[in-house]
Amino acid sequence: MEVTLTHFLIVSTLLFSLGIYGIVTRKNAIMVLMGIELILNASNINFIAFSRFGNFGLQGQLFALFVIVLAAAEAAIALAIVLNVYKTFVNVNVDEIDELRD
Amino acid sequence: MNVYDLIFYLFAALTLLSAFFVVTTRNIVRAAFFLLFTFFGVAGIYVLLGADFVAIVQLIVYVGGILILLIFGVMITNKITSVDIKAGTIQTLPAAIGVGLFTGIIGAVILNTDWFIANSEMPESTLSTLGKMLLNEYVLVFELLGILLLVALIGAASMARK
Numbered sequence: 001m002e003v004t005l006t007h008f009l010i011v012s013t014l015l016f017s018l019g020i021y022g023i024v025t026r027k028n029a030i031m032v033l034m035g036i037e038l039i040l041n042a043s044n045i046n047f048i049a050f051s052r053f054g055n056f057g058l059q060g061q062l063f064a065l066f067v068i069v070l071a072a073a074e075a076a077i078a079l080a081i082v083l084n085v086y087k088t089f090v091n092v093n094v095d096e097i098d099e100l101r102d
Numbered sequence: 103m104n105v106y107d108l109i110f111y112l113f114a115a116l117t118l119l120s121a122f123f124v125v126t127t128r129n130i131v132r133a134a135f136f137l138l139f140t141f142f143g144v145a146g147i148y149v150l151l152g153a154d155f156v157a158i159v160q161l162i163v164y165v166g167g168i169l170i171l172l173i174f175g176v177m178i179t180n181k182i183t184s185v186d187i188k189a190g191t192i193q194t195l196p197a198a199i200g201v202g203l204f205t206g207i208i209g210a211v212i213l214n215t216d217w218f219i220a221n222s223e224m225p226e227s228t229l230s231t232l233g234k235m236l237l238n239e240y241v242l243v244f245e246l247l248g249i250l251l252l253v254a255l256i257g258a259a260s261m262a263r264k
């Protein structure tokens with residue numbers, strides 16, 4: 001079977017689902033971040049696959065680049081937040097952090 | 103089955119297997135290293151789709167930047183010398199059922215849709231076209247992303263120093 005758009009979309013769907021699973025089940029905040037990265041990668045595969053097989057020129061690849069930039073910014077901010085949470089609560093388990101004030 | 107298909111299946115298997123281990127392994131450092139293989143596999147898929155520049159950016163930014171940040175986060179927020187590097191999971195069964203249903207629905211939609219496929223040949227190099235697009239039609243987005251990165255990095259640095 002020749003590899004076409006469908007194959008790439010299926011790979012992207014599976015990657016997205018694994019990311020969702022990671023976000024939902026993990027306790028550690030950094031593991032939740034890894035799940036978000038998987039989801040962003042899945043969306044990028046979709047963008048680039050449609051850019052390759054559709055008729056839009058290279059706009060899909062450009063948006064994939066924008067997504068990568070946003071992922072970098074998001075990772076930096078999220079890590080700073082996680083560090084602050086660790087200083088306050090001494091762990092980063094998202095199910096135990098349920099207080100907004102001291 | 104030609105070489106292109108074979109390489110695609112290889113990269114797809116690498117990506118999905120290591121992504122599966124990322125979300126299931128209990129050791130955080132191991133999960134970070136499996137994430138490395140996932141990013142490599144995704145970069146290979148980009149190359150197969152003719153996106154050479156995006157693949158390089160994926161390697162530089164994700165593997166060289168984001169993954170290093172994540173590993174730093176793991177090492178700072180866990181006592182690396184003690185055994186407290188494990189991460190627990192909660193609600194795995196309902197999550198597996200829900201995600202499985204979701205995957206099934208989306209997969210059925212993808213398989214049953216008659217996708218329009220343009221007969222465009224693979225571009226030689228995307229670099230010059232991407233550069234021209236970035237500095238012509240998308241120059242506003244480009245500049246805004248630059249400002250966003252600057253603001254995000256300054257914010258992250260000041261938040262982490264407090």
